[in-house]
Amino acid sequence: MSGNEFRFFLSCDINLPVTLSIEKLEGILPPIKSTNSETESATEERRAELYVECTLYIDGAPFGLPTRTRLESTGPPSCWNELITLSTKYRDLTVHSQLALTVWDVSCEKDEGLIGGATILLFNSKKQLKTGKQKLRLWRGKEADGSFPTTTPGKVPRHERGELERLEKLENKYERGQIQRVDWLDRLTIKAKERIKERESSKNGGSHLYLIVDFCSFEHRVVFQESGANFLLPSPLTSTNEIVIVWDPEVGKINPSEHKQLKLARSLTRGIIDRDLKPSSNERKSIQRILKYPPTRTLSGDERQLLWKFRFSLMSEKRALTKFLRCVEWSDVQEAKQALELMGKWVMIDVSDALELLSPVFESEEVRAYAVSVLERADDEELQCYLLQLVQALRFERSDKSRLSHFLVQRALRNIEFASFLRWYVAVELHDPAYAKRFYCTHEILEENMMKLAAGVNGDEDGFKLWQSLVRQTELTAQLCSIMRDVRNVRGNTQKKIEKLRQLLSGLLSELTYFEEPIRSPMAPNVLITGIVPSESSIFKSALHPLRLTFRTANGGSCKIIFKKGDDIRQDQLVIQMVSLMDRLLKLENLDLHLTPYKVLATGQDEGMLEFIPSRSLAQILSEHRSIISYLQKFHPDEHGPFGITATCLETFIKSCAGYSVITYILGIGDRHLDNLLLRDDGRLFHVDFGFILGRDPKPFPPPMKLCKEMVEAMGGAESQYYTRFKSYCCEAYNILRKSSNLILNLFHLMAGSNIPDIASDPEKGILKLQEKFRLDLDDEACIHFFQDLINESVSALFPQMVETIHRWAQYWR
Template sequence: MSGNEFRFFLSYDINLPVTFRIERLEGSLPPVEFPDSGIDPAAEERRAELYVECVLCMDGAPFGLPMRTRLETNGSAYCWNELITLSTKYRDLGRYSQLALTVWDVSHGKNEGLIGGATIPLFNSKLQLKTGKQKLRLWLGKVADGSFPTTTPGKVPRHERGELERLEKLLNKYERGQIQRVDWLDWLTFKAMEKIKGLESSKTGSSHLYLVVDFCSFEHRVVFQESGANFVLPSPISSTNELVIVWDPEVGKINPSEHKQLKLARSLTRGIIDKDLKPSNNERKSIQRILKYPPTRYLSGDEKQLLWKFRFSLMTEKRALTKFLRCVEWSDVQEAKQALELMGKWETIDVSDALELLSPLFESEEVRAYAVSVLERADDEELQCYLLQLVQALRFERTDKSRLSQFLVQRSLNNIELASFLRWYVAVEFYDHGYTKRFYCTHELLEENMMKLQAGPDGEDGFKLWQSLVRQTELTAQLCSIMRDVRNVRGNTQKKIEKLRQLLSGLLSELTYFEEPIRSPLAPSLLITGIVPSESSIFKSALHPLRLTFRTQTGGTSKIIFKKGDDIRQDQLVVQMVSLMDRLLKLENLDLHLTPYKVLATGQDEGMLEFIPSRSLAQILSEHRSITSYLQKFHPDDRGPFGITATCLETFIKSCAGYSVITYILGIGDRHLDNLLLRDDGRMFHVDFGFILGRDPKPFPPPMKLCKEMVEAMGGAESQYYTRFKSYCCEAYNILRKSSNLILNLFHLMAGSNIPDIASDPEKGILKLQEKFRLDLDDEAAIHFFQDLINESVSALFPQMVETIHRWAQYWR
């Protein structure tokens, strides 16, 4: 956009209801007095129950009925995060429209305690609609005044604004896309802002109370225009030849004449004559090209018309069903009815395509029910590969007890692993207020049906099975309590380890031997009977994660890592993808010895990981100088290559190839020698997936995450073993490209999740993933492309490119 270009919408043209989100309160609540009831000695023990009353005022008078949020009682951080939609539309707003917001407390019975109120105008001094987050200072003890001018303005006076207010204003612009995003620089900036926020709060110690409101944003600015008035430019146009560009608000909307023509064409080709139509040679080529489109590709009007025209001849082509259903004009009752009839007669689609029909693109309940009927053909092992995404798909269902929800519950009743993971995946989503009811209904349905079971999958009755799953939650709560106590211990890591073992052996000795076995959250088929204090420890890091050794009922042990204070849902997703890709490769008889260790998020900032005995490459290189020397220690063979057994070297080469391809496809960043681990048998694997889909905190990341120490362990870039490595890479890449639709569909279902690198820009992230598959290439061209990619990465690791070496060496450090 040039400096002289100003694109905007007119408020009179926006035929949408006024929408905004009440987010949270910031600050400490004042004491509320009730003169009628006197002083209640238990008042301090009660939690305040707050709601926000929202009144739209036009020209100083209330307009329409007031709206109220739900009651919020969640401790000191009152967070509603609730979307409010008024009956008034933007086109009906006046120049002096204001929003009056009042916070009430109902925790003291019938007497409603007034906390305070604030008023905010919807248009600024430049006649532009306010968008993004607004921080309003409440007038304590006053009801929000909607008159004009108001006596309770929410805007903080200029002389009281500090550095924090200025940064929040910039953050608001950033979230609206008015400031360019630079991932690594943004991360540093946000970190600095947190420090400033902490300093400001400690300095001021302000008793003010603030309400944060998030107004709806549009593609362009919205400028006020009264009904029937002509828009006047704020400044007269000079008499020069300067070109003034005005944004046309109808750009991007459906062309009415084109839409009418399309409907007429559909009505003519909806009759009996369509059944005998056969595509010509050119039309057949066009249809085949469309069927090869990835699920993320939008279809043009001509492409939709082509598929509709030859729908009857395409019924034997199962790949065509999802594309055909995207062509249907679902608002047309007759067309929708015919489409559903054809769907029932179509060649049954694959499970991977059924996942596409559960995406937010398809709202028809019949279509989504058909997708579930296809999923019923999948066995439990395959279903578990997609369970995380199927739980996310519940967001897009139109009813709380949908066909998908009932299907997931019914399948879980016969498989304890499915039941356990379903319960955890659903429980973690409870914090998302927009879908709490939908997820809670599934949780309630699972509990209700399991309690009715006479005999479960392991012979236990339903009540005992459900209780064993509930005890998993109790166990994680106790582990969180232990972590808090351990973190409060002053001193080095050894003192914290001593405290941990002391707690497990003393105050919390019930954790050493459980009264009844508990199903392991990571592997529900495994029964654990207690923690071994002497074999439990703490990792030396900022969050002090626990490394716990559990006894199993069979007499063995199970080691897990428990983290608190870190969101591991992104790690959970990546490891699930590694496990899925490992399965896809093995189905093609290619075992690359991957290590898809188990990960389970048990909350927003807590979770468990399977502990795999291994050492980081950084540690190995500091102690053994090379990977080869380390492997010689465990698998020596004087006759083998580099003094290592051929089996061990082959395992190392295959695992390097597998993870090189997977980390490239998923765009995994922040790779360094501390998060590349090596097992004693030669298996190399990656951990810590804080950056995916192309994000990386360091500048100049290499295209492939392949460090020179790995290449040296294969004998260098000229060795036969390195050639074998490249061969495995290319073979794996082409196998995974065949399943690109499945992987893209799974990520599309995650678009509504709160996983950081997906939630920031779901559409952009999925397109980045699609780009990595290079679907425009055939298999042979893809091999050449991937070989060039490897060569480009490896050539920079050797002396002929000094500057690139320095750049990428800095990355690996």
Template sequence: MSGNEFRFFLSCDINLPVTFRVERLEGNLPPPKTPSSETDSTADDRKGELYVECALYIDGAPFGLPTRTRLESTGPSYFWNELITLTSKYRDLTVQSQLALTVWDVSRGKDEELIGGATILLFNSKKQLKTGKHKLRLWRGKEADGMFPTSTPGKVPRHERGELERLEKLVNKYERGQIQRVDWLDRLTFKSMERIKERESSKNGSSHLYLIVDFCSFEHRVVFQESGANFLLPSPIASTNDIVIVWDPELGKINLSEHKQLKLARSLTRGIIDRDLKPSSNERKSIQRILKYPPTRTLSGDERQLLWKFRFSLMSEKRALTKFLRCVEWSDVQEAKQALELMGKWEMIDVCDALELLSPVFESEEVRAYAVSVLERADDDELQCYLLQLVQALRFERSDKSRLSHFLVQRALCNIELASFLRWYVAVELYDPAYAKRFYWTYEILEENMMKLSSGVNGDEDGFKLWQSLVRQTELTAQLCSITRDVRNVRGNTQKKIEKLRQLLSGLLSELTYFEEPIRSPLEPGVLITGIVPSESSIFKSALHPLRLTFRTANGGTCKIIFKKGDDLRQDQLVVQMVSLMDRLLKSENLDLHLTPYKVLATGQDEGMLEFIPSRSLAQILSEHRSITSYLQKFHPDDQGPFGITATCLETFIKSCAGYSVITYILGIGDRHLDNLLLRDDGRLFHVDFGFILGRDPKPFPPPMKLCKEMVEAMGGAESQYYTRFKSYCCEAYNILRKSSNLILNLFHLMAGSNIPDIASDPEKGILKLQEKFRLDLDDEASIHFFQDLINESVSALFPQMVETIHRWAQYWR
């Protein structure tokens, strides 16, 4: 059928009875009318027994016999969901045919109480038969009037319609298949609609009663036509199932017959038969498509059954295990037993897939224990990449003393860096009352096992001294918190606060200038720090007055750390961890984009440390040098090089711009301005301050990619070969990271229960937004075109440049 064709049926040729479904009653019933002889308590205890009387009126006169629904007393809300078939047929209807619906209450015995009524026309203003769900407002205490025009119209007045009315019409179209189905978007939409519905219900209160009626649908629209009219059309419609298609409102609900058949298909006796089954060519294609689904995708009933049917032939396919385990009905003891036996014989899965088995989707202790056994194969460097999420996965364990807890502690005993980070990650979560006991047990068992060690993880310290070194990290952060408060209380400019800071650090009673015993750096436990250099410590000009501290190290060098109090760094910690992981993934494919994954550690709910990287913000650079090119010429001049800069420096700048452009797009990092884009002397650009992630942005109309025009100008403009090279690096990096989308999605899924603001607000929505950024529906070539279009759209975005100008003015006057 071409896009311009309009196919329809004529009402005069439909030889079928008028059919519709009375679904439910919404709203609160009026108080019952009780005689004075009855007590109030009797009236309060009475429950309504309701039925709906349905009558057809043609041109204001009753036509045929009225029909009643069954009695319904399980309210509120009263839910009939009863199919009503009238004696009249569609061919008998006129354009002014109406359906009169009256709700009666018979809970008082012989005396029926009228609740209300409503009338609806069966044809709309375009003379098309109404289909789908309709919400009729009942006229309280009035019987439905079938006259034309009626005095009890069920249509809600325009001024009373809200957002919910519009959404219900869209749902109506969706259920009839007129709106394309997108799994992840549908889930988000229906979840938001539930919230809107609750809000509207609480706002409207009990002022109105609504009756929901569902009219059947046909394959094509039905247009009114009087019988015998001269009109050319196809042959009349007969009452056959091949032509008339009626939407089933119970579609998707549990079918008892199918459920029984499913149980029989998955019984133990089927195992002998299924063992030798091999999928056909089409079934193999369907299975391969399912295996490519992201971990957030919910499998349909047919897909679950397909994987179960060919479970034996899939055992050599390691990617199929997580999908197969999602097909298992774990409440069925026999089925769960079969699945666990197969899991033990399955091809060993990769570590990234094992992370999926630790998500809240899988509650079976055996499955989670299997995931831990796979993690045991990971080396310490890989395990440290996932340590933050593995600690969060403790929330989903069924017991405090889980195998995951034991595994994390045992690995920490062999590596001081893992021990230090595990201790901090767990300590921060102790503030969560819902899971404090579980995290405390892990903390306690780590302490107990470390103090039992006869020798340390590096062989030259005993366990007690090692643990004390980690405890002194907490004492150090407590002292820095106290100093920060004292510095903030100093009245005056930043210079006076800096003087106060240095005074506190170098005072006679200060223990911070020289530590009695070296302390392992919280940010880098392999480094021993011996004290703070007061003269090289300072304060940033900011509302929270972060401290910039220079620490002496045991090998005679120094390291610089930023300490913040009053800011939750757990979100920054997660983003930087993801940057570090993506840098690792890119380098494994021989693509080094010169990223700067500086270290971040949250030491409390509102405090933490960051590694200080010598750099300057683009706002400062543009203010003093007017362009990025002029700034880089200062440090890497080359008369023969492009734009007067060494080729190495320019290449570093282009690669780092490409890397962060892709990463910030995937993670949906918002609030990007020239003050949180920093540039190092060697040309490396990097981002800081990740207060908005997963698509959140305080600025209106943010560009899809955070790429400012100053960066493009430093590459020679949008027509230069260096800008073309930048786009090439972007597309290459995007395709590499898309290959690891399952790993990144699994890590974020494990963070679903965390207290990180932009995840805790709506974990499912955030993860689905992240999944959308990978565009897994595209192949590599199509994704390149998609990403190039994103870059072009971002560069040409004018509005963000206006916002950037306003932001610069605000920073200037601050």
């Protein structure tokens, strides 16, 4: 029996809300018959608009309000990949708790809108919480029944389970890394699985619908236990020879004898002796190894004891402070007092290490105040790179009016750009009920002090007008939301919606054409905008109908933005912030890879602005020009240059490809296809649409990085000198960013409490995935070979090319 049998959590001890991810719907929906009299007998392709309703039932009675996913209308298979957080906590569940999941279609008539439902118990027959992916068969035309026992069980009966279900379980293990990857064998297996899937589907006649859900996983299994129950009572033993699993309640608790030994070893009376202790050669090597650990690494008991023992000799090593503070037993008043005294005498640490001290690991107010004192040394430009995370760090403060909150407001009083972003970042978080009061206090303090801002920024500008220019940003976004609602209600094609938009801007809402007072642009507060140009404003052809608006600026110029409503762009905002930061880190090492960190600002949980960059997708370019080179020849022709284009343009293309290849690999950005890879006229390639990060990807077996064969062909092929230069830039950029791995990991650690989907689902796992991408176990030379192998693997990957072809056909038929 493995040791894991004795590691478990009790459900009554888990004070977390029940969470699950609604992934996708598999199967063929019944067709919708046309209502047009001329084509009454014809059948149209289904354009269903589906959502899933999730209701928790405890002992057969509904518990809490139903929760719904967003509408999904992209066609089969319908993929939501949406995290659902219920109001009920795990500790409140009973052994007969179950989820009722019903799929509805709003595109149908009321009597046809019910697709089907299924019910699943949260605990299995062994009273263990179900985790991971679950495949539920829907009962067509029936709403999920929450009674106990249910009439709509989602579990497929044993006699109906086939070879396909066994393969799907193995595929889940494969995706979790529990099965060794063998590239050539994997491709053969996938083809065989697809054939079996087609055979099973034809056998069933496509009559079954399946809903795929993914339950939250924990480090150890979760065993059901009622609150206040005595789980130590042994269960009655039978006379059979069965192996009885006994749950050990002492697992995970502190060993009293070890704790006593640790206290004796750390006896504060030895403090005088410790001052003169010097580590031996082997101890020094061990300490240096510990100091190189990433901030996510947990120190063992021996490692903590080693750092404590030589704490006085480490005071001149700035990297050692954060590791030392992790060793302190903060519940011991005397030990905590000595640690704080040493912290005050320690050599000053870097800003990146100060960010670590603001993470939830450190609860001491003195430690967090020390971190803020280090941040005070950073200039506004550097601080603005971390502002998004510093606002998130307010979640981990112990008081509403903390030192960090005061510091951010004081910086905002000196810089109008800083004030504008701080105000938006805080305003978006006000919707989080758990921390609303904390964010509101910061917002209130900022508002009270904004009248003082004029003296620090522009002595001639009235403070009230300065504050009003920021308040009117909120009014502007509210008006844009109202316009979007009116435009979406217009029946007809996109052109009619565009006409309605321009009519609104120049008619009923003509005050938007010329503002009474200039407004500071939310995305670039140093730019004053004076109105919208109706004739140059348009709507994108997509489900959400985002607006493309052209604003006049006070200096006579213009700026274009995209305004979205109905889409959470906070994840895009985080990714672009990381692209900007990495671009800055690379330029500090004199490596400019011509990245395009366009501006993104979330103005709400489902709305926001994006900077519009004139460009075309690679899908459009390849469709019209056949190759990237042909497209670049149109703008930068040169008979004597490489491939008929200027050397500068080709170099820009190669560098930008290298930069985004490295960044998208590190951040684990998924769902890459030719429609979200854009190319500017000057040769700069850049990525958009970051709905999947930290290794998540809707496509099976994605390559390590997005490097399609058309991009390699534009560099002259895999044997050309330009492709070799591309690989050289990749390796150089990768090693530069590895040097700042602690900074990037600390920033993501501060985002652990945010509601960004791909982080909120499993923060610890996501950060560990990010850490793995840096390969901190390798030196720079080994990393060059490692990354070159990654590039070769990505270029030669066959399966992603097949997926890309399927994606292009899907786009064509739309």
